[in-house]
Amino acid sequence: MNVQQAIDEANRCLLCHDAPCSQACPGGTDPAKFIRQIRFMNLKGAARTVLGNNPLGGVCANVCPTDDTCVRACLRSGIGQPIDIDGLQRFAVDYGRSQGVKAFAKGKELPHKVAVIGAGPAGLTAAARLATYGYPVTIFEARKQAGGMLRYGVPETRLTVEDLETDLNEITALGVEIRTNTRIESKNAAAKLLDEGYSAVFVAPGLWKPLALNIPGADLDGVTTALTFLDDARVAPETIRTLVKDQFVAIIGGGSVAMDVATTAIRLGAKRVYALALEGMTELPAMGDEIIEAMELGVVIKPQAQVSKVLGENGRVVGIEGHETEWVVPGKLTPDNAKKVDGTRFSLKVGALVQAIGQGATEAVGGIITPFKSDRGLATADKQSQATTMKKVFAGGDVVRGAGTVVDAVGDGKRAAEAIHELLSEGQVAL
Ligand SMILES: Cc1cc2nc3c(=O)[nH]c(=O)nc-3n(C[C@H](O)[C@H](O)[C@H](O)COP(=O)(O)OP(=O)(O)OC[C@H]3O[C@@H](n4cnc5c(N)ncnc54)[C@H](O)[C@@H]3O)c2cc1C
Ligand code: SF4
Structure with missing residues (x-):
């Protein structure tokens, strides 16, 4: 889409009150807001809306099953074609990046370190969010490169390595450390990470069996x-x-x-x-x-x-x-x-x-959280906070919800980051 095509498409939007498209996004992206910004020529603002809500906004513009989420909810489909929300999201991200828009920045460094297990969409999102608050975050990743299923599952015809790397580079630019080739598999691994000085752990190893x-x-x-x-x-x-x-x-x-x-x-x-x-x-x-x-x-x-x-x-x-x-x-x-x-x-x-x-979850994952509260062989976590039954340990993404989608995992990562921030900023964790 070029600028004119994007504005024309945004002009078809009904500017709904309590927009159903925004309510339908599991990742908390706000299509109604960025579409309105495109319509009123605030193109950089539109990019900030997408990427500020979702550090994998570029990836999601390519792989989101929007026919099941925002596009399905779009009220415009009652009087013709729904709005091309994914096309507009891709436009906003590409335009913003071409103009050097940075949607988030590293926060002032805080003393609490956070460990994340798995550099898939859930782990990356939580890490990015926590880094913007100022927490030093280390992601432990089993594979040679970060991305999880985005790199090793989703076919390249849908998501190129370049598009993935663009989002990844913005996350690592926040100071997030990704230790690749580091599989966490020892018994009680989450407890050990807490003992090693991490103040909270987010477990997001996906389903690799x-x-x-x-x-x-x-x-x-x-x-x-x-x-x-x-x-x-x-x-x-x-x-x-x-x-x-x-x-x-x-x-x-x-x-x-x-x-x-x-x-x-x-x-x-x-x-x-x-x-x-x-x-x-x-x-x-x-x-x-x-x-x-x-x-x-x-x-x-x-x-x-x-x-x-x-x-x-x-x-x-x-x-x-x-x-x-x-x-x-x-x-x-x-x-x-x-x-x-x-x-x-x-x-x-x-x-x-x-x-x-x-x-399903690999055997190694069962040992990370103890006890591994298993429901259908998956980890159990609170739906609002992603907290597990283990204190200071959170879990999300496919390992909790079963085979889901990227935007579901993004949503879990965001919720976990907010809950970890709440826990650590309220001084509930001894330094
Ligand atoms: C073939 C395929 C195509 C898909 N296509 C789409 C699509 O088009 N759109 C969409 O929305 N969704 C798609 N999905 C689903 C989507 O990819 C997943 O829902 C999403 O990636 C889950 O994110 P996650 O972070 O929970 O896990 P993952 O993406 O699985 O990431 C988990 C990460 O943890 C690492 N890890 C695992 N165990 C350990 C350990 N013990 N120690 C350290 N690291 C570990 C893994 O190497 C991996 O990098 C697809 C899935 C598959 C399999
Ligand atoms: S539901 Fe459709 S018409 Fe309504 S604000 Fe969202 S994109 Fe626009």
Whole structure:
């Protein structure tokens, strides 16, 4: 969008009172405010509104599922097209950065140090917010580089490394220290960090244990999981190109991650890609535009299908067997509610199989917070403050809410930072 296009689009906004778009943002970004600023030509102000609310405002302009949040809530859709909120956010951020707008600055240094575990969206947001208050923040990050799923999961077609680095650079410019290649996994790690002199700990390690099916042949070469596949596609694309090039590739799963795997496989040269899901076509968990994009690229979606066996030759996958399914209890979309339909057995010849059936917390995460209050294998934290049952320890992002979105994680990071600031600034923590 250029300036004129952005102003024209902002002019369509109804300037709603108590704007539903702003109320619908889990990250607390205020679309109604930045759209109004664009409309009245306060373009730098618009950039400050986006980035001041969300240190990953640039990233979110690219990856936010706005059709489920602000755009879905937009009242303009009652009389035509909703406002292109993500387009306007991207415009505001790009314009602001081109003009050197800095939305936040490092605060006057305070004595309390804060530790953050995980440099994904939740950890980065909390760190940025705390740094603006003046707390020295250290993020401990297991991987070689910061970003979490933004760097190692989300396909580059949706978020480039440059766009991620731009937001990251502004966060590190606040003095946030990111210790990469530092996995926190010792028992009682959060308590140990407090003993080492950190006044509070925010635990945000995400979900990095890929779930896999226990079916015959699942251990054959050429069978992998979505997390490994997408991670390799970003850091070692040749590995994935070699796996899928000119092959028939099957993906188990019908969610957003399965669609990311499917489109990535096509882009890296797969001959034919199938996505097999237990759900019916209208029940697929992936979003409508993701399904359409995948189908337009030629992905064949097989709904109501269950893979029961992986076929191999010489230790390598050569095919899959399965059958069609229906729900025992209509509308209950869980694997244990799917039943085989007799006479529907099928087999497919495939050279690679990717399981995209979800991810959980790694075992290491269970030891960080003690006791690890587990709900569905996730950490438990208060919804308002992100506080855990351990004093001075907070948690947020996917490890608490399950597989969520970037803006959900941003919201958790902001809430945790505010709660930590409240705790430390009220002198409730002994120096
Ligand atoms: C393939 C894929 C595509 C996605 N696409 C989108 C999208 O387009 N839009 C969207 O909104 N959401 C998307 N999501 C979801 C989104 O990426 C996550 O909800 C979000 O990244 C969660 O943020 P987080 O900070 O909780 O965790 P993560 O992003 O997972 O970050 C956690 C960080 O902690 C580190 N870590 C883990 N264990 C340890 C440890 N023991 N010690 C130290 N560090 C550790 C990890 O290396 C990682 O850097 C996608 C997810 C996937 C898997
Ligand atoms: S809901 Fe839509 S029309 Fe109303 S303020 Fe937000 S963007 Fe404008």
